[in-house]
Each structure stands twice: as C-alpha cells, then as structure tokens.
Amino acid sequence: MITSYTLARVxxxxxxxxxxSVKTFAEVKDVILTYGxxxxxxxxxxxxxxxxxxxVFNKLRVIDGVIxxxxxxxxxxxxxxx
Amino acid sequence: MITSYTLARVxxxxxxxxxxSVKTFAEVKDVILTYGxxxxxxxxxxxxxxxxxxxVFNKLRVIDGVIxxxxxxxxxxxxxxx
Amino acid sequence: MITSYTLARVxxxxxxxxxxSVKTFAEVKDVILTYGxxxxxxxxxxxxxxxxxxxVFNKLRVIDGVIxxxxxxxxxxxxxxx
Amino acid sequence: MITSYTLARVxxxxxxxxxxSVKTFAEVKDVILTYGxxxxxxxxxxxxxxxxxxxVFNKLRVIDGVIxxxxxxxxxxxxxxx
Amino acid sequence: MITSYTLARVxxxxxxxxxxSVKTFAEVKDVILTYGxxxxxxxxxxxxxxxxxxxVFNKLRVIDGVIxxxxxxxxxxxxxxx
Amino acid sequence: MITSYTLARVxxxxxxxxxxSVKTFAEVKDVILTYGxxxxxxxxxxxxxxxxxxxVFNKLRVIDGVIxxxxxxxxxxxxxxx
Amino acid sequence: MITSYTLARVxxxxxxxxxxSVKTFAEVKDVILTYGxxxxxxxxxxxxxxxxxxxVFNKLRVIDGVIxxxxxxxxxxxxxxx
Amino acid sequence: MITSYTLARVxxxxxxxxxxSVKTFAEVKDVILTYGxxxxxxxxxxxxxxxxxxxVFNKLRVIDGVIxxxxxxxxxxxxxxx
Numbered sequence: 001m002i003t004s005y006t007l008a009r010v011x012x013x014x015x016x017x018x019x020x021s022v023k024t025f026a027e028v029k030d031v032i033l034t035y036g037x038x039x040x041x042x043x044x045x046x047x048x049x050x051x052x053x054x055x056v057f058n059k060l061r062v063i064d065g066v067i068x069x070x071x072x073x074x075x076x077x078x079x080x081x082x
Numbered sequence: 083m084i085t086s087y088t089l090a091r092v093x094x095x096x097x098x099x100x101x102x103s104v105k106t107f108a109e110v111k112d113v114i115l116t117y118g119x120x121x122x123x124x125x126x127x128x129x130x131x132x133x134x135x136x137x138v139f140n141k142l143r144v145i146d147g148v149i150x151x152x153x154x155x156x157x158x159x160x161x162x163x164x
Numbered sequence: 165m166i167t168s169y170t171l172a173r174v175x176x177x178x179x180x181x182x183x184x185s186v187k188t189f190a191e192v193k194d195v196i197l198t199y200g201x202x203x204x205x206x207x208x209x210x211x212x213x214x215x216x217x218x219x220v221f222n223k224l225r226v227i228d229g230v231i232x233x234x235x236x237x238x239x240x241x242x243x244x245x246x
Numbered sequence: 247m248i249t250s251y252t253l254a255r256v257x258x259x260x261x262x263x264x265x266x267s268v269k270t271f272a273e274v275k276d277v278i279l280t281y282g283x284x285x286x287x288x289x290x291x292x293x294x295x296x297x298x299x300x301x302v303f304n305k306l307r308v309i310d311g312v313i314x315x316x317x318x319x320x321x322x323x324x325x326x327x328x
Numbered sequence: 329m330i331t332s333y334t335l336a337r338v339x340x341x342x343x344x345x346x347x348x349s350v351k352t353f354a355e356v357k358d359v360i361l362t363y364g365x366x367x368x369x370x371x372x373x374x375x376x377x378x379x380x381x382x383x384v385f386n387k388l389r390v391i392d393g394v395i396x397x398x399x400x401x402x403x404x405x406x407x408x409x410x
Numbered sequence: 411m412i413t414s415y416t417l418a419r420v421x422x423x424x425x426x427x428x429x430x431s432v433k434t435f436a437e438v439k440d441v442i443l444t445y446g447x448x449x450x451x452x453x454x455x456x457x458x459x460x461x462x463x464x465x466v467f468n469k470l471r472v473i474d475g476v477i478x479x480x481x482x483x484x485x486x487x488x489x490x491x492x
Numbered sequence: 493m494i495t496s497y498t499l500a501r502v503x504x505x506x507x508x509x510x511x512x513s514v515k516t517f518a519e520v521k522d523v524i525l526t527y528g529x530x531x532x533x534x535x536x537x538x539x540x541x542x543x544x545x546x547x548v549f550n551k552l553r554v555i556d557g558v559i560x561x562x563x564x565x566x567x568x569x570x571x572x573x574x
Numbered sequence: 575m576i577t578s579y580t581l582a583r584v585x586x587x588x589x590x591x592x593x594x595s596v597k598t599f600a601e602v603k604d605v606i607l608t609y610g611x612x613x614x615x616x617x618x619x620x621x622x623x624x625x626x627x628x629x630v631f632n633k634l635r636v637i638d639g640v641i642x643x644x645x646x647x648x649x650x651x652x653x654x655x656x
Contacts, residue, residue: 016244033238
C-alpha cells in the first residue's frame, strides 16, 4: 500500500465542483478544502505505483478546474537510520 | 472576531476591476494594490470561521480576474509561551 | 473541532528526530515523512483556534530541527455555494 | 506617505521575540503573527522611500530571528486606467 | 529617479511579442529574455512612484501574453548602516 | 556541448500529449513524467547557447499544453575551486 | 526499478564537496551542478521505494552542506490514457 | 559575451557587506539592493560559460552572508522565430 498526499490548486470558481468530484474516488481517503497556499489537500492510498499514476493522471488531473497538483509520497520511517 | 490577510494574484489586465469589487465588501478592512510577488493584499475581519469560509469562497474567489488566493489567519500572540 | 494540515520543512539530518517528536502529540492525528517539496505532513485536530495556536507555536515550531511550517485550515465545504 | 506590507519568515523558536520587537517601532501600524506561508505580516508607513529603506534594513532585518523579508509597496489605485 | 527590476512570466508562445512590445517603452532601460525561473527581466527607471505605478499597471501588465509580474524597487545602499 | 535540464509545468489534461511531443526532439536525451512540483523533467543537449535558445523558445515552449518552463544549465565542476 | 530526480539546494560554499560526495553513490546515475533555482540535479535509480527512502534520508540528506531536497518520482507514461 | 542576472538572498544582517563585496568584481555591471522577494539583483557579463561558472561558484557564492543564488542567462531574441 502506498500512501501519498496531493496538494492541489484549483480555479477560484471551481472549488466546490472539484471537491465534490474528488470525494467520489475510492483512492481518496481524506480531502479538505483549505484557504492557504493550496486549495485542496487529498490523502490517497494506492496498491502500487502504477495505480497511483493512474489516479493522478487519469482521474485527478483531468477534472475540470484543477490547475496544478503536487503529489508527495510517504517514506517509510523505519528505513531511516540517521 | 477572526482577523486574516489574503494575498491574491490577479489577471494582469483585471487589477482595477478586482480592486474595485473587493472594496465593496464589509469584511474587507484594508486593501492595497501592490506590484510585488502578489497583486492585492486584503485585511479581513470575520465573526467566525464559517463567515471567513463564506467570504473567501463565495465572495472573493468568484470575482472575475482572481487567479489564486492565500489566506493567513492571525494567531493570538498571548497564547505563545515559547 | 478545527482540522488543519501542517506542511513542514526539516533540517536534513533531523528528519527522524522531528518525526518521532511530532508523533507524541495528541493533536497530531496523522503524520507522514515525505521526500517532495516538504519533509513532513501533519494532520492536526484542535478544539479551538487558541489550541491550534498553542500547538503550532509552543509545541511544533520549538522542536529542534524544524525550519519552517505552513499550516492550512480546513474550510467547511457546506458553506460554499459557488 | 508610503504604505507597504512586509511578509516575514522567522526562526521557529523566535516568533514571540520578533513579534515583540517589531511592535515597538513607530513605522509599524499593524502586525499579525500567522501560521501560513509567512510567520509575520507587518503594515508599515514611511515618510519617504529613504525612511522605508532605513526601516527595512536597519531596524527590521537586524532583529535576531528574522530569516527573510519581502516588502510590497502600495501602488496608487487612482493611477490605474486599465 | 526610482530604479526597479520587474521579473515577468510570459505565456510560452508569446515570448517574442512581449519582448518586442516591452522594448518600445522609454521607461525600460534594459530587457533580457531568459530561460530560468522567469521569462523576462526588465530594468525600469521612473521619475516617481506614480510614474512607476503607471508603467507597471497601464503599460506592462496589459500587454497580451504577460501572466504575472513582480517588481522590485532599488533601496539606497547609503541609507544602510547595519 | 551544453547540458541542461528543463523543469516544466503542463496543463493537467495535456500531460500525455506534451510528453509524446517532447520525445520526438533530438535535443531531448531523457524525459520523465512526474507527479511532484513539476510535471516533466527533460535533459537537453545542445551544441551552443543559440541552439539551446532555439530549442527552448521555438520547439519546447510552443507545444500546446506547456504552461511554464525553467531551464537550468550545467556548470562545469572542474572550474570550481572553492 | 524506480527512477527519480532530486533537486537540491546546497550551502553556497559547499557546492564542490556535496557534488563530490554525491558522485560516489551507486544509485546516482547522473548529477549536474547548476546555477539556476536549484544547485544540484541528481538522477537516481532504486530497486524499491525502501531503497529510495534509504538513499534520500540516510545517504543524501546527511551530507554536510545539503539544505533541502525535493525528490520527484517517474510516473509510467504507459499508464496514462488521458 | 554572455549576459546573465543573478537574484540573491542574503542573510538579513549582512546586506551591506554582501553589497560592498559584490561591487568590487569586474564581471558585475550593475547591482541593486532591493526589498522584495530577493535582496540583491546583479547583472553579470562573462566571456564564456566557464568564466560565468568561475564567477558564480568561486567569487559570488563564497561571500559570507549569501544564502542562495539563482542565475538566469540571456537568450538571444534574434534566435526566436515563434
């Protein structure tokens, strides 16, 4: 399971539509509308990197009103031995 | 009372229209047009977080020419005990 | 209840320490370490704006290794009537 | 009279000190501590560009804990005939 | 005399047109087309802040193809006594 | 030979088209589609600065769907004597 | 095999040291020193997400002089059906 | 001859020192101190890319107080046939 967060910028008048569209996807485990540097924050769970690619490019980025997306993958903290 | 500042980017040829529209709202206590990293800075006072949501999403972001907004809420300096 | 996300930048060699410190706070409902534009993403729940101020300034930002934080509050999607 | 806003980034553990220092200057007409992309927002009034230079470089930027500042000057909306 | 630099982002297919338009203004003392973070860098000299406002909002930002502009004013280094 | 990398932002629904167009150019030695802060990363090799100008402005930036590009040139590490 | 690019910011006087350190890692398939928005661009190949985590957090970010890193993973263009 | 501009961020209390150091270099044709998103803007002329590398890495970035630099090269507008 791969967890990631997507920070999205949305066209100012499309906030509600994008929010509603995004909520319908099974991959989206959490979504908030916010008024800071980004407009939407999504928590996404995918079974593989291919499934994540599919979600980001074929489902999320094609929604009308999405301007830009930045997706940040979770690193496994147990791997870190600093 | 919740105080916040919104930093906005505006379409280059719509500066004047957005400025004029924004000045008509009671929530807007101060507004300057600027030529730095942002185009407009607004000081906003709202009675509640819901009222701020309403202002940002239903009044500000739907103005023709607004490209993006970043809203920063005031933290209460008395709470800070660093 | 106020939900927000904090995007944090951490000193490169302090990732693990900051991650471990952050996980001990009751306000932190989710935290991921990531290797994108930010180093940590935190989901925070607070009982009030004052409690959020207290968390951000007195608990989070004083952790050794935190360079910068950006906190984005959740807007209530039901308020939006665009 | 020149009005400007300064958006400042502050060292995470110095928020309170910088806030207190900044409030003592006559040029500072408003200041909020915030938890968004910037840490402090200041409204500044200066009698001339030289006085603004003096404030920004000799008073504000030398305060211990200030990391970076971006100052945005007010443009006169009456000049704009777009 | 007020010296400033404007960093501009231009629509990808309008680089040449914007460059040619900008070169016709007397206020523009230097202009380069670049392929870094910005697309155009302009050096501007204005007789007053009002003349700078006029240039930025009425001449520069209305050119077809200009997406965003950031104007940075020169501070007088003699004022600085750090 | 001049090596450079271009970081590009692409219209959300044009990712695939821009990727396919970019792959057809001889100057492009490597290209990846990514879901971070940028959408495409290109490695470019040019015979001269003029050839790089030609590639960036006449071939890359005119592709339908390209929003912005930032091109970073390779510095020669042997020159550096820090 | 997972391909990614890391964009790094380096302390101004440590460019050469970080460049030399980075070149010694087997995961680093390409590295350029650049003078744009970032200081180093690295192409990384890892056998798994865990190996990438290990490289980024245990090898790269602990090098003296590294200020910040942004790692962008390659999406598989064949997955995209836009 | 290669023309470029460097946008630099400087430690808040070192503005004057960095400004004075930078002015002593023959490659620097113009320099302004500014209070916007960057602290210094430099116009640089170099005889070759190697000379530019030498200036940026061996002269500019090693000055005490320089935090980060972004150098943007001039593209030749005559090459552009868009």
